[in-house]
Amino acid sequence: MKTNHPESFEIEIDRKKLLRISKRDELSGYFVLLMLIAGLAILCGSKAYFISLYMTFGLWGALLIPGLLTVATAWALAKLLMLIFGNRRAIKFADAYRVLIDGSCLRVVTPRTDHKIHFRQIVDFELLKESPFYTDKVNTIMMRTTVGGQNSMSIKLLAAVNPLRTRDLLAEIDAQRG
Incomplete structure (x- = not known):
């Protein structure tokens, strides 16, 4: 026919848009991986640290402070890994x-x-x-x-x-x- x-x-x-999408996906992947690792590290952490937080700030403080520290640390490390490895992979994918x-x-x-x-x-x-x-x-x-x-x-x-x-x-x- x-x-x-x-x-x-x-x-x-649109290569610029594709590069932005692939960089976002790389950063999300690194962040999720680091959150899982950090969550396991917190679960395996010392009980004395949690008890001292609980005694000082109560239950929400004992959960919220390590949680916020975990998220902040995982985000910073994900950005660092993105700078080291992710940009190159994202550019290669977009090209x-x-x-x-x-x-x-x-x-x-x-x-x-x-x-x-x-x-x-x-x-x-x-x-x-x-x-x-x-x-x-x-x-x-x-x-x-x-x-x-x-x-x-x-x-x-x-x-x-x-x-x-x-x-x-x-x-x-x-x-x-x-």
Whole structure:
């Protein structure tokens, strides 16, 4: 069937937005990991320290002071790890991320994976906001696919330049080539 689009082309990605997203994800990962480690360290800590806090500040003080210290320490260490390791990984991810239309297949390339999915396996396209708290800007297109019956998989297209137009373009190509 003749289509209005070239056989193979690349979807345009906003690299600055993608870099911001990948840096945020790296920082979140480091923070969660450090919170788990710090929480275990507090549970294994000395009972005398908790008893002295309890005697001085009461129950809430004994729980709140170590909790706040844990969060502050984990955040500071996460920022430090982000400066040492995370920036390089985020930049590498943002540079290597590609979304390609290759005939009747959609190809999403990251530094670790290379998904190639036929358009007939894509069930629907969904637009996601970055966060309901920060902005009304849509910046992710999520596609659900069928991979052998009831099993399904979601694929995210991050930081498309114009997500609404890109979603409509993918849906049109899906209708024509799928």
